[in-house]
Amino acid sequence: MMQRPVMVADPAAWIAQDDAQAGAQDDAQAGAQDDAQAGAQAGAQDDGTGHDEPGPDGPVLFFCAAALEARHLAFRDGFPGDVTFAVKANPSEAVLAQLWAGGMRAFDVASPEEIALVRRVCPRAVLHYHNPVRSRAEIALARAAGVASWSVDEAGELVKLLECGLPAGSEVAVRLALPVAGAAYAFGAKFGAGPEAAVTLLRQVAEAGMRPSMTFHVGTQCTDPAAWGAYMAEAARCAQAAGVTLDRLNVGGGFPGGRDGGPVDHAPIFAAIRAGLAGFAQPLALVCEPGRGLVADAFAYGVQVKSRRAGRVYLTDGIYGGLVEAGQIGAGAFVVRGPDGQVRAGETAAFTVFGPTCDSLDRLPGEVALPVTLAEGDWLIFAAMGAYVQGMSSRFNGYGDWRQVAVAAL
Numbered sequence: 001m002m003q004r005p006v007m008v009a010d011p012a013a014w015i016a017q018d019d020a021q022a023g024a025q026d027d028a029q030a031g032a033q034d035d036a037q038a039g040a041q042a043g044a045q046d047d048g049t050g051h052d053e054p055g056p057d058g059p060v061l062f063f064c065a066a067a068l069e070a071r072h073l074a075f076r077d078g079f080p081g082d083v084t085f086a087v088k089a090n091p092s093e094a095v096l097a098q099l100w101a102g103g104m105r106a107f108d109v110a111s112p113e114e115i116a117l118v119r120r121v122c123p124r125a126v127l128h129y130h131n132p133v134r135s136r137a138e139i140a141l142a143r144a145a146g147v148a149s150w151s152v153d154e155a156g157e158l159v160k161l162l163e164c165g166l167p168a169g170s171e172v173a174v175r176l177a178l179p180v181a182g183a184a185y186a187f188g189a190k191f192g193a194g195p196e197a198a199v200t201l202l203r204q205v206a207e208a209g210m211r212p213s214m215t216f217h218v219g220t221q222c223t224d225p226a227a228w229g230a231y232m233a234e235a236a237r238c239a240q241a242a243g244v245t246l247d248r249l250n251v252g253g254g255f256p257g258g259r260d261g262g263p264v265d266h267a268p269i270f271a272a273i274r275a276g277l278a279g280f281a282q283p284l285a286l287v288c289e290p291g292r293g294l295v296a297d298a299f300a301y302g303v304q305v306k307s308r309r310a311g312r313v314y315l316t317d318g319i320y321g322g323l324v325e326a327g328q329i330g331a332g333a334f335v336v337r338g339p340d341g342q343v344r345a346g347e348t349a350a351f352t353v354f355g356p357t358c359d360s361l362d363r364l365p366g367e368v369a370l371p372v373t374l375a376e377g378d379w380l381i382f383a384a385m386g387a388y389v390q391g392m393s394s395r396f397n398g399y400g401d402w403r404q405v406a407v408a409a410l
Protein backbone atom coordinates (compact mmCIF):
# COMPACT_ATOMS: atom_id res chain seq x y z
CA MET A 1 0.00 0.00 0.00
CA MET A 2 1.31 3.50 -0.83
CA GLN A 3 2.21 5.58 2.17
CA ARG A 4 0.68 9.02 2.39
CA PRO A 5 3.33 11.71 2.34
CA VAL A 6 3.66 13.53 5.62
CA MET A 7 4.15 17.28 5.57
CA VAL A 8 6.54 18.89 8.02
CA ALA A 9 6.45 22.57 8.92
CA ASP A 10 9.79 23.56 7.39
CA PRO A 11 13.36 22.29 6.87
CA ALA A 12 14.34 23.22 10.44
CA ALA A 13 11.50 21.13 11.86
CA TRP A 14 12.45 18.19 9.66
CA ILE A 15 16.10 18.35 10.74
CA ALA A 16 15.14 18.49 14.41
CA GLN A 17 12.62 15.68 13.97
CA ASP A 18 15.10 13.56 12.03
CA ASP A 19 17.61 14.04 14.81
CA ALA A 20 15.02 13.08 17.41
CA GLN A 21 14.07 10.01 15.36
CA ALA A 22 17.71 8.98 15.09
CA GLY A 23 17.97 9.26 18.87
CA ALA A 24 14.81 7.25 19.34
CA GLN A 25 16.12 4.62 16.95
CA ASP A 26 19.35 4.31 18.94
CA ASP A 27 17.29 3.69 22.07
CA ALA A 28 15.19 1.13 20.26
CA GLN A 29 18.27 -0.65 18.94
CA ALA A 30 19.56 -0.94 22.50
CA GLY A 31 16.32 -2.76 23.37
CA ALA A 32 13.99 -4.62 21.05
CA GLN A 33 14.17 -3.19 17.52
CA ASP A 34 10.97 -2.80 15.58
CA ASP A 35 12.15 -2.81 11.96
CA ALA A 36 8.70 -2.46 10.46
CA GLN A 37 7.96 0.69 12.41
CA ALA A 38 11.37 2.21 11.61
CA GLY A 39 10.70 1.60 7.90
CA ALA A 40 7.29 3.22 8.12
CA GLN A 41 8.77 6.25 9.83
CA ALA A 42 11.44 6.70 7.18
CA GLY A 43 8.95 6.16 4.36
CA ALA A 44 6.51 8.65 5.81
CA GLN A 45 8.88 11.46 4.81
CA ASP A 46 8.95 10.39 1.20
CA ASP A 47 6.65 11.99 -1.40
CA GLY A 48 6.75 9.11 -3.85
CA THR A 49 9.17 10.68 -6.33
CA GLY A 50 11.47 7.69 -6.21
CA HIS A 51 14.26 9.79 -4.75
CA ASP A 52 14.12 8.23 -1.37
CA GLU A 53 17.25 6.15 -1.08
CA PRO A 54 20.20 8.50 -1.19
CA GLY A 55 22.11 6.66 1.50
CA PRO A 56 21.95 7.17 5.22
CA ASP A 57 22.86 10.85 5.29
CA GLY A 58 22.16 11.93 1.73
CA PRO A 59 20.85 15.32 0.63
CA VAL A 60 17.25 16.38 1.09
CA LEU A 61 15.22 18.37 -1.41
CA PHE A 62 12.56 20.27 0.50
CA PHE A 63 9.50 20.94 -1.69
CA CYS A 64 6.89 23.53 -0.74
CA ALA A 65 3.85 23.04 -3.00
CA ALA A 66 2.24 26.20 -1.59
CA ALA A 67 5.24 28.25 -2.76
CA LEU A 68 4.96 26.77 -6.25
CA GLU A 69 1.25 27.55 -6.33
CA ALA A 70 1.89 31.14 -5.22
CA ARG A 71 4.56 31.69 -7.88
CA HIS A 72 2.37 30.13 -10.59
CA LEU A 73 -0.45 32.48 -9.57
CA ALA A 74 1.92 35.47 -9.63
CA PHE A 75 2.90 34.59 -13.20
CA ARG A 76 -0.71 34.08 -14.25
CA ASP A 77 -1.77 37.37 -12.68
CA GLY A 78 1.24 39.44 -13.74
CA PHE A 79 2.36 38.15 -17.12
CA PRO A 80 0.35 39.66 -20.00
CA GLY A 81 -0.02 36.42 -21.96
CA ASP A 82 0.10 32.64 -21.80
CA VAL A 83 2.32 31.10 -19.10
CA THR A 84 4.02 27.81 -20.01
CA PHE A 85 6.81 25.92 -18.22
CA ALA A 86 10.26 24.89 -19.49
CA VAL A 87 10.25 21.26 -18.36
CA LYS A 88 14.05 20.96 -18.36
CA ALA A 89 14.22 23.13 -15.24
CA ASN A 90 12.42 20.55 -13.14
CA PRO A 91 11.39 17.38 -14.96
CA SER A 92 9.43 15.92 -12.07
CA GLU A 93 5.94 14.48 -12.14
CA ALA A 94 4.94 16.31 -8.95
CA VAL A 95 5.72 19.74 -10.45
CA LEU A 96 4.11 19.04 -13.82
CA ALA A 97 0.97 17.61 -12.22
CA GLN A 98 0.64 20.62 -9.91
CA LEU A 99 1.09 23.13 -12.74
CA TRP A 100 -1.49 21.29 -14.85
CA ALA A 101 -3.91 21.22 -11.91
CA GLY A 102 -3.27 24.95 -11.50
CA GLY A 103 -4.43 25.62 -15.05
CA MET A 104 -1.24 25.46 -17.11
CA ARG A 105 -2.03 23.97 -20.49
CA ALA A 106 1.22 24.25 -22.51
CA PHE A 107 4.79 23.14 -21.78
CA ASP A 108 8.14 23.84 -23.43
CA VAL A 109 9.91 20.56 -24.11
CA ALA A 110 13.40 20.09 -25.49
CA SER A 111 13.81 16.36 -26.05
CA PRO A 112 11.86 13.14 -26.68
CA GLU A 113 12.30 12.23 -23.01
CA GLU A 114 10.64 15.48 -21.90
CA ILE A 115 7.85 14.98 -24.44
CA ALA A 116 7.19 11.50 -23.04
CA LEU A 117 7.21 12.84 -19.47
CA VAL A 118 4.61 15.53 -20.21
CA ARG A 119 2.44 13.13 -22.20
CA ARG A 120 2.53 10.70 -19.25
CA VAL A 121 1.61 13.27 -16.59
CA CYS A 122 -0.74 15.55 -18.55
CA PRO A 123 -1.71 13.77 -21.78
CA ARG A 124 -3.77 16.67 -23.16
CA ALA A 125 -1.07 19.32 -22.72
CA VAL A 126 0.02 21.48 -25.66
CA LEU A 127 3.69 20.92 -26.48
CA HIS A 128 6.11 23.62 -27.67
CA TYR A 129 9.34 22.05 -28.90
CA HIS A 130 11.67 25.01 -28.48
CA ASN A 131 15.06 23.39 -28.68
CA PRO A 132 15.89 24.83 -32.14
CA VAL A 133 18.21 21.98 -33.15
CA ARG A 134 16.59 18.58 -33.61
CA SER A 135 17.50 15.41 -35.45
CA ARG A 136 15.06 14.06 -38.04
CA ALA A 137 14.31 11.15 -35.71
CA GLU A 138 13.42 13.60 -32.94
CA ILE A 139 11.19 15.60 -35.32
CA ALA A 140 9.34 12.43 -36.34
CA LEU A 141 8.80 11.45 -32.74
CA ALA A 142 7.67 14.94 -31.78
CA ARG A 143 5.25 15.10 -34.70
CA ALA A 144 3.76 11.78 -33.65
CA ALA A 145 3.35 13.20 -30.12
CA GLY A 146 1.42 16.17 -31.54
CA VAL A 147 3.90 19.00 -30.93
CA ALA A 148 2.11 22.28 -31.71
CA SER A 149 4.93 24.83 -31.93
CA TRP A 150 8.53 24.68 -33.11
CA SER A 151 11.46 27.08 -32.99
CA VAL A 152 14.20 27.50 -35.59
CA ASP A 153 17.36 29.60 -35.65
CA GLU A 154 18.81 28.67 -39.03
CA ALA A 155 17.47 27.88 -42.51
CA GLY A 156 18.73 24.28 -42.33
CA GLU A 157 16.53 23.58 -39.31
CA LEU A 158 13.47 24.96 -41.14
CA VAL A 159 14.30 22.79 -44.18
CA LYS A 160 14.56 19.75 -41.88
CA LEU A 161 11.11 20.46 -40.44
CA LEU A 162 9.62 20.88 -43.93
CA GLU A 163 11.29 17.73 -45.26
CA CYS A 164 9.89 15.86 -42.27
CA GLY A 165 6.39 16.85 -43.44
CA LEU A 166 5.46 19.67 -41.06
CA PRO A 167 1.89 20.55 -42.11
CA ALA A 168 1.15 24.01 -43.49
CA GLY A 169 -0.15 26.39 -40.84
CA SER A 170 2.10 25.03 -38.10
CA GLU A 171 3.57 27.63 -35.73
CA VAL A 172 7.30 28.13 -36.34
CA ALA A 173 9.03 30.63 -34.06
CA VAL A 174 12.25 32.24 -35.23
CA ARG A 175 14.68 32.47 -32.35
CA LEU A 176 16.46 35.79 -32.09
CA ALA A 177 19.86 36.27 -30.44
CA LEU A 178 21.18 39.63 -29.22
CA PRO A 179 24.23 40.54 -27.16
CA VAL A 180 22.29 41.76 -24.11
CA ALA A 181 23.61 41.71 -20.54
CA GLY A 182 21.87 41.02 -17.24
CA ALA A 183 21.83 37.21 -17.06
CA ALA A 184 23.96 34.78 -15.06
CA TYR A 185 24.99 33.44 -18.44
CA ALA A 186 23.68 34.22 -21.90
CA PHE A 187 22.32 31.60 -24.28
CA GLY A 188 22.96 33.58 -27.47
CA ALA A 189 26.35 31.95 -27.97
CA LYS A 190 24.68 28.62 -28.68
CA PHE A 191 21.26 29.30 -30.21
CA GLY A 192 19.54 32.09 -32.06
CA ALA A 193 19.81 34.09 -35.26
CA GLY A 194 21.08 37.66 -35.36
CA PRO A 195 18.57 40.31 -36.51
CA GLU A 196 19.49 40.15 -40.20
CA ALA A 197 19.32 36.35 -40.37
CA ALA A 198 16.10 36.42 -38.32
CA VAL A 199 14.45 38.67 -40.93
CA THR A 200 15.37 36.24 -43.71
CA LEU A 201 14.15 33.27 -41.68
CA LEU A 202 10.84 34.95 -40.88
CA ARG A 203 10.24 35.45 -44.60
CA GLN A 204 11.15 31.82 -45.30
CA VAL A 205 8.79 30.57 -42.60
CA ALA A 206 5.94 32.64 -44.04
CA GLU A 207 6.72 31.58 -47.63
CA ALA A 208 6.66 27.93 -46.53
CA GLY A 209 3.06 28.42 -45.43
CA MET A 210 3.78 28.26 -41.71
CA ARG A 211 2.58 30.70 -39.03
CA PRO A 212 5.60 32.87 -38.19
CA SER A 213 6.25 33.64 -34.55
CA MET A 214 9.35 34.84 -32.76
CA THR A 215 11.07 33.70 -29.62
CA PHE A 216 14.17 34.58 -27.60
CA HIS A 217 15.86 33.78 -24.32
CA VAL A 218 17.53 36.62 -22.43
CA GLY A 219 19.80 34.16 -20.58
CA THR A 220 19.12 32.41 -17.33
CA GLN A 221 18.73 34.17 -13.94
CA CYS A 222 18.35 37.54 -15.68
CA THR A 223 17.71 40.34 -13.22
CA ASP A 224 17.57 43.23 -15.70
CA PRO A 225 14.07 43.96 -17.10
CA ALA A 226 15.71 46.02 -19.87
CA ALA A 227 16.93 42.77 -21.46
CA TRP A 228 13.33 41.85 -22.33
CA GLY A 229 12.71 45.39 -23.59
CA ALA A 230 15.74 45.25 -25.89
CA TYR A 231 14.72 41.89 -27.33
CA MET A 232 11.12 42.95 -27.88
CA ALA A 233 12.17 46.16 -29.66
CA GLU A 234 14.45 44.18 -31.98
CA ALA A 235 11.78 41.52 -32.59
CA ALA A 236 9.36 44.29 -33.64
CA ARG A 237 11.96 45.68 -36.06
CA CYS A 238 12.62 42.21 -37.51
CA ALA A 239 8.92 41.49 -38.07
CA GLN A 240 8.45 44.84 -39.76
CA ALA A 241 11.53 44.41 -41.95
CA ALA A 242 10.38 40.93 -42.98
CA GLY A 243 6.90 42.23 -43.74
CA VAL A 244 5.23 39.54 -41.65
CA THR A 245 2.59 39.72 -38.96
CA LEU A 246 3.74 37.64 -36.03
CA ASP A 247 1.36 35.00 -34.80
CA ARG A 248 2.82 35.21 -31.27
CA LEU A 249 5.89 36.40 -29.46
CA ASN A 250 7.48 34.03 -26.96
CA VAL A 251 9.56 35.99 -24.45
CA GLY A 252 11.25 32.86 -23.19
CA GLY A 253 12.51 32.09 -19.73
CA GLY A 254 15.31 33.79 -17.85
CA PHE A 255 13.16 35.07 -14.97
CA PRO A 256 15.32 34.93 -11.85
CA GLY A 257 14.88 32.80 -8.75
CA GLY A 258 15.88 33.92 -5.27
CA ARG A 259 19.42 32.57 -5.35
CA ASP A 260 20.50 35.32 -2.95
CA GLY A 261 18.02 34.03 -0.38
CA GLY A 262 15.80 37.11 -0.67
CA PRO A 263 12.30 37.47 -2.11
CA VAL A 264 11.90 37.73 -5.86
CA ASP A 265 9.66 40.26 -7.58
CA HIS A 266 9.02 39.66 -11.26
CA ALA A 267 6.66 42.65 -11.54
CA PRO A 268 9.30 45.00 -13.08
CA ILE A 269 10.01 42.38 -15.75
CA PHE A 270 6.29 41.94 -16.46
CA ALA A 271 6.00 45.74 -16.73
CA ALA A 272 8.91 45.91 -19.20
CA ILE A 273 7.29 43.18 -21.28
CA ARG A 274 3.94 44.98 -21.25
CA ALA A 275 5.68 48.19 -22.33
CA GLY A 276 7.49 46.32 -25.11
CA LEU A 277 4.17 45.52 -26.77
CA ALA A 278 3.88 49.16 -27.81
CA GLY A 279 6.67 48.64 -30.35
CA PHE A 280 4.57 46.29 -32.48
CA ALA A 281 2.30 47.54 -35.22
CA GLN A 282 -0.54 45.14 -34.28
CA PRO A 283 -1.78 43.71 -30.99
CA LEU A 284 0.29 40.62 -30.30
CA ALA A 285 -0.29 37.49 -28.24
CA LEU A 286 2.53 36.77 -25.79
CA VAL A 287 3.83 33.53 -24.35
CA CYS A 288 6.51 32.99 -21.70
CA GLU A 289 8.27 29.75 -20.83
CA PRO A 290 9.99 30.25 -17.48
CA GLY A 291 11.93 27.43 -15.92
CA ARG A 292 13.92 28.70 -12.95
CA GLY A 293 11.69 31.71 -12.20
CA LEU A 294 8.65 29.49 -11.76
CA VAL A 295 10.04 26.58 -9.76
CA ALA A 296 13.34 27.51 -8.10
CA ASP A 297 11.91 29.19 -5.03
CA ALA A 298 9.57 26.32 -4.19
CA PHE A 299 12.53 24.13 -3.19
CA ALA A 300 15.49 24.24 -0.83
CA TYR A 301 18.33 21.75 -0.83
CA GLY A 302 19.86 20.44 2.38
CA VAL A 303 23.31 18.85 2.50
CA GLN A 304 25.18 17.78 5.59
CA VAL A 305 28.72 18.28 6.81
CA LYS A 306 30.52 14.92 6.65
CA SER A 307 33.79 16.18 7.97
CA ARG A 308 35.17 19.43 9.30
CA ARG A 309 38.90 20.00 9.36
CA ALA A 310 41.17 23.02 9.66
CA GLY A 311 39.96 25.33 6.88
CA ARG A 312 38.18 22.50 5.04
CA VAL A 313 34.70 21.07 4.97
CA TYR A 314 33.41 17.95 3.17
CA LEU A 315 29.71 17.87 2.30
CA THR A 316 27.34 15.01 1.44
CA ASP A 317 26.81 16.48 -2.05
CA GLY A 318 28.71 18.71 -4.46
CA ILE A 319 29.02 19.93 -8.02
CA TYR A 320 28.42 16.50 -9.55
CA GLY A 321 25.12 16.32 -7.69
CA GLY A 322 22.50 18.86 -6.73
CA LEU A 323 25.06 21.65 -6.36
CA VAL A 324 25.98 21.37 -10.04
CA GLU A 325 25.13 25.01 -10.76
CA ALA A 326 27.54 26.21 -8.07
CA GLY A 327 30.35 25.38 -10.46
CA GLN A 328 28.76 27.48 -13.22
CA ILE A 329 27.06 30.45 -11.60
CA GLY A 330 28.27 30.21 -8.00
CA ALA A 331 26.71 28.67 -4.94
CA GLY A 332 23.52 30.47 -3.96
CA ALA A 333 22.62 31.65 -0.48
CA PHE A 334 22.35 29.10 2.32
CA VAL A 335 21.59 28.90 6.00
CA VAL A 336 23.60 26.69 8.36
CA ARG A 337 21.59 24.70 10.90
CA GLY A 338 22.77 22.43 13.66
CA PRO A 339 21.30 18.94 14.17
CA ASP A 340 18.64 20.51 16.42
CA GLY A 341 17.46 22.65 13.49
CA GLN A 342 18.68 25.90 15.04
CA VAL A 343 20.56 28.42 12.89
CA ARG A 344 24.26 28.62 13.60
CA ALA A 345 24.88 32.35 13.64
CA GLY A 346 27.84 34.40 14.84
CA GLU A 347 31.43 34.67 13.75
CA THR A 348 32.40 33.10 10.43
CA ALA A 349 35.66 31.97 8.85
CA ALA A 350 36.66 31.10 5.29
CA PHE A 351 36.54 27.40 4.35
CA THR A 352 37.30 25.40 1.25
CA VAL A 353 34.17 23.33 0.71
CA PHE A 354 34.42 19.97 -1.03
CA GLY A 355 31.74 17.60 -2.28
CA PRO A 356 31.71 13.89 -1.42
CA THR A 357 33.28 12.44 -4.59
CA CYS A 358 36.93 11.55 -5.04
CA ASP A 359 37.43 14.28 -7.64
CA SER A 360 39.33 17.36 -6.48
CA LEU A 361 37.29 19.54 -8.89
CA ASP A 362 34.30 18.70 -6.72
CA ARG A 363 34.38 21.85 -4.59
CA LEU A 364 32.34 25.01 -4.32
CA PRO A 365 33.98 27.98 -6.04
CA GLY A 366 36.29 30.18 -4.00
CA GLU A 367 36.31 30.22 -0.24
CA VAL A 368 33.02 29.97 1.63
CA ALA A 369 32.21 31.86 4.84
CA LEU A 370 30.92 29.37 7.42
CA PRO A 371 30.31 29.68 11.17
CA VAL A 372 33.41 28.98 13.25
CA THR A 373 31.19 26.70 15.36
CA LEU A 374 30.36 24.52 12.30
CA ALA A 375 30.40 20.84 13.23
CA GLU A 376 30.09 17.43 11.63
CA GLY A 377 26.39 16.68 11.08
CA ASP A 378 25.39 20.31 10.53
CA TRP A 379 23.15 21.15 7.57
CA LEU A 380 23.67 23.73 4.83
CA ILE A 381 20.21 24.58 3.45
CA PHE A 382 20.58 26.21 0.01
CA ALA A 383 17.77 28.51 -1.16
CA ALA A 384 15.97 28.50 -4.53
CA MET A 385 17.03 25.01 -5.56
CA GLY A 386 14.00 23.90 -7.56
CA ALA A 387 15.62 24.41 -10.95
CA TYR A 388 18.40 22.47 -12.62
CA VAL A 389 18.90 20.07 -9.72
CA GLN A 390 16.72 17.11 -10.71
CA GLY A 391 17.77 17.04 -14.34
CA MET A 392 21.42 17.89 -13.94
CA SER A 393 22.74 15.99 -10.95
CA SER A 394 24.77 12.92 -11.86
CA ARG A 395 25.36 9.76 -9.88
CA PHE A 396 29.15 10.11 -10.06
CA ASN A 397 30.81 7.96 -7.39
CA GLY A 398 27.34 6.83 -6.34
CA TYR A 399 26.44 10.22 -4.84
CA GLY A 400 24.01 12.89 -6.03
CA ASP A 401 20.68 11.25 -5.24
CA TRP A 402 18.37 12.89 -2.76
CA ARG A 403 15.29 12.30 -0.69
CA GLN A 404 12.35 14.66 -1.25
CA VAL A 405 10.44 16.00 1.74
CA ALA A 406 7.22 17.99 1.61
CA VAL A 407 7.25 21.15 3.74
CA ALA A 408 4.53 23.67 4.50
CA ALA A 409 6.96 26.59 4.28
CA LEU A 410 10.59 27.20 3.39
Ligand SMILES: Cc1ncc(COP(=O)(O)O)c(C=O)c1O
Pocket residue numbers: 086088089108130131217219220221252253254255289290291292293387
Ligand atom coordinates in the same frame (compact mmCIF):
# COMPACT_ATOMS: atom_id res chain seq x y z
C1 LIG B 1 14.12 27.43 -25.03
C2 LIG B 1 14.20 27.61 -23.54
N1 LIG B 1 13.16 28.12 -22.90
C3 LIG B 1 13.16 28.29 -21.57
C4 LIG B 1 14.25 27.91 -20.80
C5 LIG B 1 14.19 28.11 -19.32
O1 LIG B 1 15.12 29.03 -18.90
P1 LIG B 1 15.14 29.58 -17.42
O2 LIG B 1 15.24 28.41 -16.51
O3 LIG B 1 16.31 30.48 -17.35
O4 LIG B 1 13.84 30.30 -17.21
C6 LIG B 1 15.38 27.40 -21.44
C7 LIG B 1 16.56 27.01 -20.66
O5 LIG B 1 17.51 26.43 -21.12
C8 LIG B 1 15.36 27.23 -22.85
O6 LIG B 1 16.41 26.71 -23.51
